Amino acid sequence: xxxxxxxxxxxxxxxxxKSMVDANTIIGDPINLADGTLVLPISKVTYGFASGGSDFxxxxxxxxxxxxxxxxxxxxxxxxxxxxxxxxRVMQLADTSNSVDRALSLVPELVDxxxxxxxxxxxxxxxxxxxxxxEAQPEKE
Numbered sequence: 001x002x003x004x005x006x007x008x009x010x011x012x013x014x015x016x017x018k019s020m021v022d023a024n025t026i027i028g029d030p031i032n033l034a035d036g037t038l039v040l041p042i043s044k045v046t047y048g049f050a051s052g053g054s055d056f057x058x059x060x061x062x063x064x065x066x067x068x069x070x071x072x073x074x075x076x077x078x079x080x081x082x083x084x085x086x087x088x089r090v091m092q093l094a095d096t097s098n099s100v101d102r103a104l105s106l107v108p109e110l111v112d113x114x115x116x117x118x119x120x121x122x123x124x125x126x127x128x129x130x131x132x133x134x135e136a137q138p139e140k141e
Protein backbone atom coordinates (compact mmCIF):
# COMPACT_ATOMS: atom_id res chain seq x y z
CA UNK A 1 0.00 0.00 0.00
CA UNK A 2 1.44 3.38 -1.01
CA UNK A 3 1.78 6.34 1.33
CA UNK A 4 -1.09 8.78 1.52
CA UNK A 5 -0.51 12.07 -0.36
CA UNK A 6 -0.89 14.13 2.82
CA UNK A 7 2.18 12.41 4.30
CA UNK A 8 4.29 13.73 1.42
CA UNK A 9 2.99 17.27 1.95
CA UNK A 10 3.69 17.14 5.68
CA UNK A 11 7.18 15.75 5.14
CA UNK A 12 8.12 18.49 2.65
CA UNK A 13 6.75 21.24 4.90
CA UNK A 14 8.56 19.92 7.99
CA UNK A 15 11.84 19.65 6.07
CA UNK A 16 11.51 23.28 4.97
CA UNK A 17 10.88 24.36 8.59
CA LYS A 18 13.90 22.36 9.79
CA SER A 19 16.11 24.04 7.22
CA MET A 20 14.98 27.51 8.40
CA VAL A 21 15.00 26.91 12.16
CA ASP A 22 18.06 25.40 13.83
CA ALA A 23 20.22 26.15 16.88
CA ASN A 24 22.16 28.80 14.92
CA THR A 25 18.92 30.70 14.40
CA ILE A 26 18.27 30.99 18.14
CA ILE A 27 21.87 31.57 19.29
CA GLY A 28 23.51 33.34 16.37
CA ASP A 29 27.05 33.13 15.10
CA PRO A 30 29.59 34.67 17.49
CA ILE A 31 30.90 38.14 16.69
CA ASN A 32 34.47 38.87 17.83
CA LEU A 33 35.26 42.56 18.32
CA ALA A 34 38.73 44.11 18.10
CA ASP A 35 38.95 44.67 21.88
CA GLY A 36 38.41 40.95 22.62
CA THR A 37 34.68 41.21 23.33
CA LEU A 38 32.56 38.27 22.17
CA VAL A 39 28.94 39.01 21.24
CA LEU A 40 26.32 36.29 20.68
CA PRO A 41 22.94 37.38 19.28
CA ILE A 42 19.89 35.68 20.81
CA SER A 43 16.57 35.38 18.99
CA LYS A 44 13.11 34.10 19.81
CA VAL A 45 11.79 31.71 17.18
CA THR A 46 8.12 30.78 16.88
CA TYR A 47 6.54 28.71 14.18
CA GLY A 48 3.25 27.17 13.29
CA PHE A 49 2.31 24.33 11.03
CA ALA A 50 -0.99 23.17 9.54
CA SER A 51 -2.04 20.66 6.95
CA GLY A 52 -5.22 19.05 5.84
CA GLY A 53 -6.81 17.18 3.04
CA SER A 54 -9.67 15.05 1.89
CA ASP A 55 -10.27 12.06 -0.30
CA PHE A 56 -12.98 12.60 -2.89
CA UNK A 57 -15.29 9.92 -4.16
CA UNK A 58 -14.76 9.01 -7.79
CA UNK A 59 -16.40 6.81 -10.37
CA UNK A 60 -13.04 5.42 -11.44
CA UNK A 61 -10.53 3.27 -9.60
CA UNK A 62 -8.15 6.23 -9.34
CA UNK A 63 -8.09 7.88 -5.90
CA UNK A 64 -8.75 11.62 -5.87
CA UNK A 65 -7.18 13.71 -3.16
CA UNK A 66 -7.18 17.41 -2.44
CA UNK A 67 -5.18 19.02 0.31
CA UNK A 68 -2.72 21.62 1.38
CA UNK A 69 -0.22 22.49 4.05
CA UNK A 70 1.53 25.57 5.24
CA UNK A 71 3.81 26.93 7.88
CA UNK A 72 4.83 30.26 9.28
CA UNK A 73 8.05 31.24 11.05
CA UNK A 74 8.73 34.34 13.11
CA UNK A 75 12.25 35.26 14.23
CA UNK A 76 12.51 38.12 16.72
CA UNK A 77 15.85 39.33 18.12
CA UNK A 78 15.61 39.59 21.91
CA UNK A 79 19.13 40.36 23.12
CA UNK A 80 22.82 39.67 23.16
CA UNK A 81 25.22 37.71 25.36
CA UNK A 82 28.32 39.86 25.78
CA UNK A 83 31.52 38.28 27.14
CA UNK A 84 34.45 40.55 27.97
CA UNK A 85 37.39 39.98 30.31
CA UNK A 86 35.75 37.01 32.01
CA UNK A 87 32.43 38.79 32.62
CA UNK A 88 29.25 37.73 30.83
CA ARG A 89 26.26 40.04 30.55
CA VAL A 90 22.84 39.70 28.95
CA MET A 91 21.75 42.81 27.09
CA GLN A 92 18.03 42.79 26.32
CA LEU A 93 16.74 44.73 23.34
CA ALA A 94 13.31 45.42 24.78
CA ASP A 95 12.27 46.28 28.30
CA THR A 96 10.25 43.36 29.59
CA SER A 97 7.07 44.03 31.48
CA ASN A 98 7.32 40.74 33.35
CA SER A 99 8.90 41.23 36.78
CA VAL A 100 10.40 37.72 36.77
CA ASP A 101 12.24 38.47 33.51
CA ARG A 102 13.53 41.75 34.95
CA ALA A 103 14.74 40.00 38.12
CA LEU A 104 16.49 37.28 36.11
CA SER A 105 18.22 39.86 33.93
CA LEU A 106 19.71 41.46 37.06
CA VAL A 107 21.16 38.21 38.45
CA PRO A 108 24.52 38.36 36.57
CA GLU A 109 25.12 41.93 37.76
CA LEU A 110 24.25 40.95 41.34
CA VAL A 111 26.63 37.98 41.22
CA ASP A 112 29.44 40.23 39.91
CA UNK A 113 28.89 42.76 42.71
CA UNK A 114 28.75 40.07 45.41
CA UNK A 115 31.91 38.42 44.09
CA UNK A 116 33.75 41.74 44.08
CA UNK A 117 32.53 42.49 47.61
CA UNK A 118 33.59 39.08 48.94
CA UNK A 119 37.01 39.37 47.33
CA UNK A 120 37.48 42.87 48.76
CA UNK A 121 36.48 42.00 52.38
CA UNK A 122 39.36 39.57 53.17
CA UNK A 123 41.85 42.12 51.83
CA UNK A 124 40.34 44.89 53.98
CA UNK A 125 40.31 42.71 57.09
CA UNK A 126 43.96 41.75 56.59
CA UNK A 127 44.90 45.42 56.13
CA UNK A 128 43.00 46.65 59.20
CA UNK A 129 44.42 43.94 61.45
CA UNK A 130 47.97 44.94 60.57
CA UNK A 131 47.20 48.59 61.34
CA UNK A 132 45.54 48.00 64.74
CA UNK A 133 47.95 48.47 67.65
CA UNK A 134 48.26 45.49 69.91
CA GLU A 135 46.89 45.96 73.37
CA ALA A 136 49.54 46.05 76.08
CA GLN A 137 49.16 43.48 78.78
CA PRO A 138 49.07 44.93 82.30
CA GLU A 139 52.18 44.14 84.25
CA LYS A 140 51.80 41.79 87.14
CA GLU A 141 53.40 42.82 90.40
